[in-house]
Amino acid sequence: MNPPTIKDVAKAADVSVATVSRVLHNLAGYSDQTKQKVLKAVEELGYQPNAIARGLINKRTQTIGVLFPDVSSSFSSDLLHGIEDVANDRGFSVIVCNTAEDGKRTMKYLQVLREKQVDGIVFTSEFLKEEYYLALKEMRVPVVLVNTQSHKHMIPYVKVDDRQAAYQATEYLIQNGHREIAMISDTPVDRIAGIPRIEGYKQALADNGIEYNEARVAYGDFGLESGRKAIEKLLAEAPPFTALFAASDEMAIGAMGVALERGIRIPDDISIIGYDDLSISRMIYPPLTTIHQPLTAMGRLASEKLIALIEDSSEVSSTIVNHQLVERKTVRPRP
Amino acid sequence: MNPPTIKDVAKAADVSVATVSRVLHNLAGYSDQTKQKVLKAVEELGYQPNAIARGLINKRTQTIGVLFPDVSSSFSSDLLHGIEDVANDRGFSVIVCNTAEDGKRTMKYLQVLREKQVDGIVFTSEFLKEEYYLALKEMRVPVVLVNTQSHKHMIPYVKVDDRQAAYQATEYLIQNGHREIAMISDTPVDRIAGIPRIEGYKQALADNGIEYNEARVAYGDFGLESGRKAIEKLLAEAPPFTALFAASDEMAIGAMGVALERGIRIPDDISIIGYDDLSISRMIYPPLTTIHQPLTAMGRLASEKLIALIEDSSEVSSTIVNHQLVERKTVRPRP
DNA sequence: AGAAATAGAGTAAACGTTTACTTTTTAGTG
DNA sequence: CACTAAAAAGTAAACGTTTACTCTATTTCT
Structure with missing residues (x-):
């Protein structure tokens, strides 16, 4: 039976x-x-x-936990794809957790993952609060960060150099003759993806003798809808601009939508460059020029690091992965 | 220590x-x-x-497995979002599996899930091969199907009525005065999402006295790229048409992309209606008119059904969820 | 007061493996 | 043939819980 x-x-x-x-x-x-x-x-x-009985005795579950602020975002799911793929290859299963950027929820997940005795954890795209760090530390399992980083604690991470990528994006616009360049950023309190990108933007302006004008930057939350809001604000309140750097593709796409609705031509009237290179970005019209982050590859790498830590608990270092500016159709030289 | x-x-x-x-x-x-x-x-x-020790003794792991043909598609991740949300609420963790529509991989996952003693399984968006069914049966855990269905076996499912939705989409184009209506479908061997949608399309034509012309249907695989290929084929080989029904939003978006590139105006020259209502579809320009599938809600429902089966192993029925035609900007009356 | 019921607690088996240790069998050596 | 080394196999403890069962002391009832 x-x-x-x-x-x-x-x-x-x-x-x-x-x-x-x-x-x-x-x-x-x-x-x-x-x-x-x-x-x-x-x-x-x-x-x-029975893997449960086996897990009980050798204190290994061959399972890892992965935390995302929003599993259903294109960004997260590309990451997940890479993570899952190598994990599976190496004989690990992955439990997904959707924190919804909610501290309570996150702590609850951390507890569940602990009780379930996962062998390691991937923490993505969110600031690692001290509270989380402590919980993680108590669990005594390896952790790797993706698309985020802890300045306070030594935890291996995988991410691009946001500052430099933002610099490059901005400079690309400048090289195309633009001087009135707006930006849609994440909230400026975001120490991970927000501040570095703004700084890169500012630095590129400064290095090219362009004055930074605070009125030309609007804030969103990386989501589509927030991109719409942001460009509406910019269009209404900011001094005129011929180019726009959006700190995420979703925001760029949102912004393009309202521009197009209002008869503003892209790239004829406004050039736009995004950030992320979601798979959708290549497919929309016009195809979005953007900073490519190799999300799936980053996920794979994160999994590899984590499993290395689990298996030999050797030291593993962080890696800054290369971003890439991909030229498509939303930027053109200033007339 | x-x-x-x-x-x-x-x-x-x-x-x-x-x-x-x-x-x-x-x-x-x-x-x-x-x-x-x-x-x-x-x-x-x-x-x-220690949940492992607990699991060993009470033969419950409070974990479910979910299989997707492609975790990173927007479609899957919306589903996952819903599934994960209620599972977590009810004290279950979810292990994700990316089958890549590969039979070998799927069988391997099924085995892993069995060894890991998951309490139930959600199987999504793919035809349930007999081989899978047998493996599932051997595991003796509840299963629920999402966005697919087994005609041969009685397994509860959650999905929309594809035939009817396709009928409605096509009829909507007809009501807008179109009579030369092309379609981009999934491969016609797909018994789940392919055939019913084609049938709905055909039926709507027939009911309105429009002759079905095989040359006006092209085949894709639901992905963006295949939508591009399909419309290119249609544009090159099919008799002229003023409207297009795409069996997935991704294909619709891909098709829009090439149309726009070629200076074909949407909806002025060609009206397009999609299928799925991905979150991106609302945000692109022009916003896509489409058949809304409440993916997140479907995921939630699936989780609820599965957990009900796990907890009281009572009988649970299938549900046909309501789709909805959402009118946006890609369809206009025929001039 | 004596019996019966009950509250408060402990003992130990069970879940399905892995593995250190022990025993038995076989093969090899001079 | 006696003895040893190696190979083949078995025994039982351990992993961290849950739970059926047992035991003791106290309370309740007549």
Whole structure:
């Protein structure tokens, strides 16, 4: 009735459970004949080992937990894709957690992951609060950060150099002759993705002798809708501009939408450059010029680092992955 | 050194492990004084129960597995969002599996999920092969299907009525005066999402006295790129048409992209209606008229059904969720 | 007061593995 | 053939819980 256990196999093959276990793990200590008997019994009973029992004894669950602020964003799901892919390859399962950027929820997830005895954790796209750090530390499992970083604690991370990427995006607009350049940023309290991108933008302006004008920057939350709001604000309140740097593709796409609705041509009237390179960005019209972040590859890398830490608990370093400016159709030289 | 166990708590509180367990589960059998002692010890040691050990004994892991053909598609991640949300609420974790529509991979996942003793499985957006069904059956855990359905086996599902939705989409174009209506479909061997949508399309034509012309239907795979290919084929080879029904938003968006590139105006020259209503569809320009599938809600519903099955193993029925035609800017009356 | 019921607690088996240790069998050596 | 080394296999503890069962002391009832 119940699923067969190793004992049932042992009985059927008329050997001890230890022998069955050894055969199944290819350890030494049995004759070829015995091996055949065991394998036959396994086959006949349709025996499958119970990973829970195994996990209990060797204190390994072959499971990792991954936290996202928003699983359903294109950004997160590309990351997840990469993470899941290598994890699976290496024999790990992944439990997804959607924190909704809510501290309470996050702490609850952390507790669940702890109780479930995950072997490691990937924490993505969000500032690592001290509270989280402490919980993570108590769990004593490896952690890797993706698309975020902790200045206070030494935790390996995988991310692009936001400051430099933003610098490059802005400079690209400048090289195209633009001097009145607006920006849509994340809230300026975001120490991870917000501030560095604004700084890169400012620096590029400064290095090219263009004065920074605070009125030309609007704030969003990386989402589509916030991009619409932001450009509306800019159009209404900011001094005129011929180019726009949006700190996320979603915001760029939102902004393009309202521009187009109002008969503002892209890139003829306003050039736009985004940030992320979501798969959608290539496909919309006009295709979005943007900073490519290799999200799937970053996910893969994160998984690899984490598993390395789990398996040899050797030290693993952080890596700044290369971004890339991909030229498509939303930027053109200033007339 | 090691994380404290229930034994450590028992020792610290000077009671037996049974008592600790009872206190932790609010069962009867101890004085208030004892309870305080135990709680104090738990607090001081920072004890957290081990879900693996618990799972071993009560044969419940509070974990479900979810299979997607492509985790990183917007479609899947909206579903996942809903599934994860209610699962978490009800105390379940979710393990994601990306089958990549690969039979081998799927079978491997099924085995892993079995070994990990998940309590239930959600299977999404793919035809349930007999092989999968058998594996699932052997696992003896509840299953719910999302966005797919098995005609052969009685398995509860959650999906929209594709045939009817396609009918409605097509009829909407007809009501707008169009008579030369092309379609981009999934491959016609797809018994789940392919055939019913084509049939709905055909039926709507027939009911309105329009002859079906096979040359006006092209095939894709639901992805963006395939939408581009399909419309290119249509533009090159099909008789002229004034409207297009795409069986997925991604394909519709891909098609819009090439139309726009070629100076074909949407909706002035060609009206387009999509299918899915991804969050991006509202945001692109022009915003896509489409059939709304409430993906997140469908995910939630699936989770609820599955958990109901897990918890009382009562019978649970399937539900056809309501789709909705959302009118945006890509369809206009024929001039 | 004595019996019966009850509250408060402990003991130990069970869940399905892995593995250190022990025992038995076989093969090898001089 | 006696003895040793190696191979083959078994025994049982351990992992961290839950829970059925048992035991003792106290309360309740007649």
